[in-house]
Each structure stands twice: as structure tokens, then as C-alpha cells.
Amino acid sequence: MEKFARISRITTDYLHGTLHKLIFQYEGPNKVHIVVSYEDRNEYWFDYELDLNMNNHHVDFNSHRLASTLEKVQISRDEHFEQALQELFD
Amino acid sequence: MSFFSGQNEMNKLKGVDTMMLLSTNIHGDMSGLIINLGVIILMGMLFGRIAEYFKIPAITGYLIAGLLLGPISGFVSLEEIKGMSIISDVALGFIAFQVGNELWFGKLKNSGMKIVIITVVQAVFTTAVVTFLTMFFVDLSVALVLGAIAAATAPAPIMMIIKKYRAKGELTDTILPVVGLDDAVGVIMFGILLSISVSMLDVTSAEVLTVFEMIKTPLFEILISIGLGGAIGVGSGLAIRTISHNRDRKEKNLNIIVISVFLTTGTALFLGASPILTPMIAGTVVTNMINKDCYVLEEETIRFFVPPIMIAFFTIAGAQLQFDVVFAAGIVGVVYILGRIFGKMFGSYLGTTIVKSSSKVKKYLGVSLLPQSGVAIGLSIAAYNELSVVAGPEALVVKNVILASVLFFALTGPVLVKIAFTRADEIEDVKEEKVIPWKNSHAYQE
Numbered sequence: 041m042e043k044f045a046r047i048s049r050i051t052t053d054y055l056h057g058t059l060h061k062l063i064f065q066y067e068g069p070n071k072v073h074i075v076v077s078y079e080d081r082n083e084y085w086f087d088y089e090l091d092l093n094m095n096n097h098h099v100d101f102n103s104h105r106l107a108s109t110l111e112k113v114q115i116s117r118d119e120h121f122e123q124a125l126q127e128l129f130d
Numbered sequence: 131m132s133f134f135s136g137q138n139e140m141n142k143l144k145g146v147d148t149m150m151l152l153s154t155n156i157h158g159d160m161s162g163l164i165i166n167l168g169v170i171i172l173m174g175m176l177f178g179r180i181a182e183y184f185k186i187p188a189i190t191g192y193l194i195a196g197l198l199l200g201p202i203s204g205f206v207s208l209e210e211i212k213g214m215s216i217i218s219d220v221a222l223g224f225i226a227f228q229v230g231n232e233l234w235f236g237k238l239k240n241s242g243m244k245i246v247i248i249t250v251v252q253a254v255f256t257t258a259v260v261t262f263l264t265m266f267f268v269d270l271s272v273a274l275v276l277g278a279i280a281a282a283t284a285p286a287p288i289m290m291i292i293k294k295y296r297a298k299g300e301l302t303d304t305i306l307p308v309v310g311l312d313d314a315v316g317v318i319m320f321g322i323l324l325s326i327s328v329s330m331l332d333v334t335s336a337e338v339l340t341v342f343e344m345i346k347t348p349l350f351e352i353l354i355s356i357g358l359g360g361a362i363g364v365g366s367g368l369a370i371r372t373i374s375h376n377r378d379r380k381e382k383n384l385n386i387i388v389i390s391v392f393l394t395t396g397t398a399l400f401l402g403a404s405p406i407l408t409p410m411i412a413g414t415v416v417t418n419m420i421n422k423d424c425y426v427l428e429e430e431t432i433r434f435f436v437p438p439i440m441i442a443f444f445t446i447a448g449a450q451l452q453f454d455v456v457f458a459a460g461i462v463g464v465v466y467i468l469g470r471i472f473g474k475m476f477g478s479y480l481g482t483t484i485v486k487s488s489s490k491v492k493k494y495l496g497v498s499l500l501p502q503s504g505v506a507i508g509l510s511i512a513a514y515n516e517l518s519v520v521a522g523p524e525a526l527v528v529k530n531v532i533l534a535s536v537l538f539f540a541l542t543g544p545v546l547v548k549i550a551f552t553r554a555d556e557i558e559d560v561k562e563e564k565v566i567p568w569k570n571s572h573a574y575q576e
Contacts, residue, residue: 083310084285084289084306105182106285106286107429109432109437110440110503111285111289111503111504112187112188113186113286113290114185115289116293
């Protein structure tokens, strides 16, 4: 549970939003697809998707987008957030 | 008696097997339509991905795919597009419902009166300026619709720049809530002005309208929309509130939303109410009746269900662009674009002056509000659907001018937003990153 609480803190610190949903989807023996859904203070919603390699514990960027069907756009990745996540799983 | 049962009776008389006829219908008429739809969604999706790769909102990619399929290659004709009108009606219903969902009164309260004033002043001012300037070139009824659509703003390019350059400051804090409310204000004005416009066009030149007659029909239409949208919204809100926390929760939520959108759009079209205002009011009622958890679930459910409909809708919108009409109405398009730039800049200046914002916000908010995309396209198609019944050429001008100008603002918008934020000194100097979205292999190696 502590790990999940830390993801919530990382989301607030680096993405400046509130963690709303966290999905861990196993896509094979050595790969986990992670979706971090968060809300910023202006009530915009974002999905940050990453892949966790279970062998070397590397977090690979997948996508970061504004979660809207009308305004679908790729947003820049946040390297500090990804590094913090990687450290968490190391 | 439905169309099919009527045909069955006829076929029994003729001794034709029903199943055979159905099969013939599917192979003959429907198969082409279904294949076209598949190709439209495929092309839209591909060009949406390409647009995202270049950090342009996906909608621009859908429009370009439509341009390729329609006016450029002729793969989809305007006649075939007419056969897909159900896609546009349903998509417009979802767009309006989602815009209504944004009108959560708690959010308005959180945003504060200053934001509401800025949003309303700049939207009304932009509508007034575009209406005033374009009425020298087109009928007042058309100018009103163009003015109303000019108010809409797309948050995607703004969000993209803010996130990419980690923008921080007063301009950032002002623009995000403003752009969140802007579409709702725009859609309300659009609903009202389109009704007035249709009533103005729906008279013969021999008739002379009194002011009462001119506002009677739109007023009636708006009242029916409020009643209908409100009633269906209350029913949906109550239904969503009663959904229990079990595994079927998402499915039940989706059913209720689809029913609400279909009923509001369908009954609005049937009763002559506004097919934009009615689902929007239902969306507003629903969002204010449910708690945040239900709202989040509702949004997620919509996001899961509507993407193919939206891709099809925006790609079809692009396929409807007629270059000859765009060139013929060229001056109207130029005036619309210039009027919108002037309206947004000075409207924002006026709004921010009223609420005593800093000089930085006064100066750069208007430029930052120039991007336009999804909602504007939706409104132009809605305007076309309604106006084409009473005035075909005018409807064509609205649709083509907006589609062409949306392409202009979609491509220039992000650049203008970046310039505004740079001049406002609110963005960090961030080095360009190398991301390969086609292959997820860009890890941070130690």
C-alpha cells in the first residue's frame, strides 16, 4: 500500500495533479502496462501511460494525453515523473 | 408500420423471400455505406495518429483525412455523406451532452466570478464583432451563426503548450478555467442565435416580421429544449444515482448515457427543438445531480464509447469541405478570421479590464484563446443541418467558412499560444525531447 501512496505523492509533485486511478495491466510475464489517471486543479483530466519492464525495472514512456474525446492531444512526457516512478520500482 | 414490415408485406405479395430481400439490401445499398464508414474511420485514425506525432490535435488529422477522402480523391461523395447523417446527429448529441457536462455549478463557484465575467465578456464580444463584420458580406441570419461559432475555443493546443513548457503564472491560471467554460457559453449563444437565424430565413420576402414574430419561434424552440433536456436529464441523473457499485456499473452507466443522448437528440429533431441545446441541458442537469465519482465514471464511459463515432464525424466533416464554395466565400472567410482575432483580443482585454487583471493577462489572454477545433466543427455541421432545410446556399457558406477557418486556427493556434506565453514570460526553456510514439521503447537509462 505504501508504494501506491508514493505514486500518489509523485503524481502531485511532478504532474501537479491528484491521482485518480491507477491501472496495472499485465501484458506478458515481464511487462506491466501502467496507466496513471490524474486530475489537475482546473478539473482537466490526463492519462499518463507507461510500460514497466519487470526484468530491469525500467519504466518506458508510452503516452501522456489530455483525456478528452474532443480534444485529444499528446502532451509532453515528464522525465522527472518517470525517473521517480523508476526509482520506486527499482 | 415500419419501413421493413411494409416492404415485407409487399414482398409476400410478390412472393419474394424476406431474408433474400434483406440480404440483397445489405449487399446492394448498405454494404457500400458500411465499407465507406470503415475506410473513413481507418483513415481518420491514421491521420489522427500522424497529427499527434507532430503534436497537433488529432482532430486536425481527422479533417485532413476527410479532405483526402472527399474533395481531393472523390472516394466519398457528398451524396454518400448524406446517407451517413445519423452519425452526425448522434455525434452532435454527444458533443453537446459533454459540453453540458462541463457546466457543473461547483466548478463555476470554484472558478470564481472573475473567470465567469472574463469568459462571458470575451465570448459575447467576439460574437458581436464577427456578426457585425460579416453582415456586410452575408445575410444577417448567416452572420449571427458565424458570430456564435466564433466564440468557441479549443483547450487542447493551450494545454499542450502549458504542459510542454511547464507554464506557470497569472496568464496560465486565468486561461485554463476560461477555456473550460468558453465552449458552454458559446454553445448557449449558438443555440439561441441559430433559432433566431432559422426563423429569419424561414419567411418569404413578401412577409414582414414583427419583433414579436421574430422571437416567438426561437423562444418556443428554446423553451421546448429546456423542458425536454431538463426532463430527460433529471431521469438520467436519478438513474445514474441508483446504479450500485458492482461489476456492471460501467455498462449500466453507458446504457443510460446513450439512451439520454439518443432521446434528447431524437425528440429534439422530432419536436422542432434544438438538437444542440437539448442534449446540452440534459448533460448540465445530469452533471449537477450526481456526485464526483459518478461524474468521473460517466466521463470515462463516454470516452470509452464515442471515439469511433467522433473520428467518423470529424473525418466526414472534412470530406464535406467544398473548395469551390470556400473560394467563392473567400472574403467571408477572411473577414471571419480577422473578426475572430479582433474579437478575442479586444473582448479578452475588455473582460480582464473589468475584473482588474494584470497588464500581462490583459495583453496576452486574447491571443491565447485563438485555437479552435472540435466544438466549432460540430456547431458548423449543426448549423448546416438546420439551415439547409430553409436556405441551402447560406448553409453551405457557414459550413465551408467554418471548416476552412478551423483548419487555419488549428494550425496557427499552437504557435500563437506559444508566442503569447513566451512574451508573458510564463514558460520554461525546455529542450525538445525525442519521443517515438509508434514504438514504446524510450526509457531513461542510467
